[in-house]
Every structure is written in structure tokens, then in C-alpha cells.
Amino acid sequence: MHAFIDYIQSYLSSKQTPGAAGNLFWATVYILLVFGGLSVAVIAMNWLERKILAHMQVRLGPMRVGPHGLLQPIADAIKLLLKEDIIPSEADKFVFWIAPFIVVLAAFTVFVVVPFGPQHAITDMNIGILFMLGVSSLSVLGIVTAGWASNSHYPLIGALRSSAQMVSYEVAMGLAVVSVIMMTSLETGTGTLSMIDIVRSQQTQQEWFIFKFFPLGLVGFFIFAIAMVAETNRAPFDLPEAESELTAGFHTEYSGFRWSLFFLAEYSAMIAVSSIAVTLWLGGWLRPFPNALNGPTWDLVFSLFPGITFLLFAAICFYNTARMPKHPLFRIQTMGLAGFGAVLGLIGLVLLIPKVSVRVGDIYWFVAKVAAFMYLYIWYRGTFPRYRFDQLMKVGWKVLLPTGLALLILTAVVAMRTELWAQMTGALRP
């Protein structure tokens, strides 16, 4: 028993990821935390998407289940789990059955290397970014097999569109990623593919890669930001499930639990690609202006952010509690909303404790940046009309790919020039 406690405590002082420390207990804890957090994020995202889209279109969105529809995602989840699970009689049973699992596995496995902080990743791999791109590209297999196994026209067309689209945009995406990996080799001489080391190199170069070699970093970021929307089959590139043309695309024949697996996979894939973008271009877990606004005062100010965010959420809850209708029918809802606000406020107060805020600060900044991307996804969906398929291909092959190639060559040239300049000035200086 004593040895076990020592084993658990030995990790806390090691300043490594559980994978690097080889600590099985903490690795399990981290895996459970990440997957639990992911599920909560998907539920929250579901509610937020419906609410924000509704407000963009001057509607109210879900209002009935719980105060302001807060319990709507839970009601939806229960409905999906209880729904009849239909397998079409002419479908290929085994492939139909296994397709959603391929998609979910691919979408969840990538989170093994996502760095929420210098120590807050399940593990750090030497091939981190390669692993993320590779495993997330496996999800297209699930989509293709799902569309084919349904043995129906709309799903098959959706699957064909999806495979063509994802394979095309992966190329541009890869070129943008390579330009960043090239940037990591500056100053140190050896580049890296590890997710944690990519953020570290942004720290040592004192610059987020989105601002590196302006405007090259920015261009790379834009290529990735466009390609990642296409990769996740989201609006305006959601042709594989274009409901006006293909009913629901590749998952037309799926229902109940299996359909919800596709839903879960889509949203966790969105979070995964957003975290790639955050890690590569936006400094990962680093807080804004770590070098311009440094010193103990600024450290204190930025460490207050997590707590204040939750207190703000709590304040919004209390404000809306006060605005609830004063009818006796709404009494339980009002009390529930007040209770939710109280829980959020309590979390905020706990996060204000210096010992806690030091440990979760990096996680907060990472999650905040990813959340900004998730809002962008909703915003795109509310703003842009859907592309036609030939337009989509044209953007991928004739715009993004040449831009990516040019970006790669320019980055190499500029990086080489910087390196040589540094060597020359270093040689001149005694």
C-alpha cells in the first residue's frame, strides 16, 4: 500500500508526461480525464452550436428542456440511446457494424499526443504531429465503408465525395504543417515533430509561428484553417452530408447509437484538428505575451484568468436566473439554473487559489484557444453557403496546393537566409 502511494506521488515531482515517466496509474488517470473532458466538450458544443446558430438567425433555439435548453443535449443523448437500431436488410452487416467504431477510434486515439501543457499530455511521441495526421486520416476509411456498406445511393455518393475531398485537402494540410516543422529547426539546428517540442520551440524563439516570417506563418495558418474545415466535413465544405442533395450523406441509413457515434467522432475530430492548429501556430499552452508582459505582476494577472472566466459564466447564470419568468411552473428551472451558476462560481473560486491556478493555467490557455476555433466552426456554418463539388476541388488543388508549395519553398529560403545571417553576424562578433 505504501509503495503504491509512493508510486503515485513519485510522478507529481517528475515534471514529465505520464507516458514519458512510464507511470501506468497517472497515464490511466490522464486518459480518463481527457476522454471525460472530450465527452463533456462535445455535449457543450452541441448545445452551444444550436444556441449560437439560432441567435445568428434571430431565433431562440432550444428553450424547453431545462432553463434555456441546457438539458437538451442530455435529452437528445437519451433519445438516441433508446432509439431502435436499424440495420438495412441489404446492407453488408459486418462492415456496417464496424464503420462507426473505426471513425470513433480514429477520432479519439489522436488525443494521446495532444499537449494541454508541458506535463499535461498523455504521452509525448517523437513523431507526434505525424501520428495525429496519420491517425486522423484513418477516419475517412470509416466514412467510406459506412457509405458503401449501407448499400444505398445517397450514402455511397456521400462516401465517394468524402474520400475525394479528404484525400485532396490532406495534401495542402501536410504542406502547411511541413512549413511549421521547418520553422522549429531555427536556432537549434534540428527540427522536431513532437507536439510538446513544437510549442517549446515557439517559446525559445519567443514568437508564435503564426507571426513568424510575416506573412509566411499567417499564410500557412490560413491554408491549414481552410483545409481543416474540409477535413472534418463541416460547413461550408460539408458536401459528404449535404442534406439538400444527399439527405444525410454517408450516415443516411444509420440510426440511434451508431448515428450518435458518428456525431461524437465528428465533433472530437473538430477538436483534434483545432488543437493541431493551436499547437502549431498559436503557441499551444503558452499564455499571450509571455515575453512582452512578463514579471510577477503580469504572471499574477494572467493566472487570474481561469477563475475569472468561470466567475463570469456564473454571473451570466445568475443574471438569467433573475430574468426567469416568475411563474410557479418555472420554479424548478429557476432553482436549477441558480444551482448551476453556484457550481460554476465555486469552480471559479477554486481556480483562484494560487496553487491550483499554477497547475491548470496552461490547460486553460490551450482550451481557450481551441474554444475560439470551435466558435469559428459554428460561425462558418452560420455564414457561408455550401460550395459546389467542382468548386471545392478547384479550391483544394488549384489554390491551396500551389500556395502551399510556394509557402514551403519561401519558408525554406527565408529560414536559410536567417540562419546564414545569424552565423555571419555570430562570426563577425568575437
Added chain:
Amino acid sequence: MIPTGAIPAGANPPVATTFFFYLLAATMIIGGILVITRKNAVHSALALITTLLAQAALYLMLYAPFVAGVQIILYAGGIMVLFLFVIMLINMERSVKERQFNKQWLVGIVAAAALGGLFIAVYTTTTKGKTLFPEGRLLYGETDNTQKIAGLLFDLHTGQYMFAFEIASLLLLVAIIGAVVMAKKRI
């Protein structure tokens, strides 16, 4: 058996246990058999994907994470998707009815015998102690595998395989140009 003595110093306790090796090898063999015995081409393709993924895991066991990652991206994620893409456009009902095995059993037996002979030749040791099995293999640590591969390919002093690498990429370029020429009559 996995050569335990060859694990680089300072590495984590190895996951490359004999159990995992046999598990992955069995997965690969079963997958390979399924590829050639399934009548349905999509099932064959899925079995092939399983085989390729198990192969990637074997690369990981050999402390070559970069090769494993490239294997997943290129084969499982890229090439197999295009395979499936093409297979789905084929008329399935006709291909299922066709005979599966062709009559080239003579060539097949010769090829199988040659491969078997090669395996036996590699794994046997003569009485004088001579063997074809390569000794003193280069094993790189997991932590800087990618950098070492880059060094072997491109470095000014340690690079040995740059020419072979570039020739291989030229070959791929030729294939691409050939495909374009064959597919498009008027360019």
C-alpha cells in the same frame, strides 16, 4: 525472439515483448490470408488495412516510429482510401461471381519455393558458423529516430542514401506523368 540486448541504453522499459510480436505477426498473417480468400473486394481491402496497421505496429516495436507513422499516413490513410474508392465503383455482383483463382499455379509454386528457400537460407547457420542473417544491425533510440533518419538521408557527412532516395522519388514522378498522359489524350 526479439533481441533484448540491442535495446538502446536510457530507453523506457520496452513494450517490444515477445507476446506483442506474436500477436501482431498473427494479425498480419490472418489479415494476409483474408485478403486473398475473401470474395468481396471491399472485405479484402479492409483485411489489407488491418495487415498494414499491424505492420506499422511492428515498425514501432523495432524502434522506428517515423517509419510507422509514414506507413499509417501513406498506406493505411492514403493508398487504401484510393483503393476503396476504385473498388466501390466496380460492379460488385459480377466480380463476386468470377472464379477467384487463376491457373498460373506453376509460376506460383516456383515463386513460393524461391521465397521459402530464401527464408531457409537466411535463418540457417552452416557448421562453419556462416550465416546470411545480418549482424550488428543499427538500432536507434526512439527519442531521436526521425532526426537520425534525416541524417542518414541528407546530412553532408553521414548521409549515405540520398541518391537512392532521390531516384525513388523520380520514379514516382515518372509514374505520375505516365498516369496523366494515359488518362488525358489532349494535354
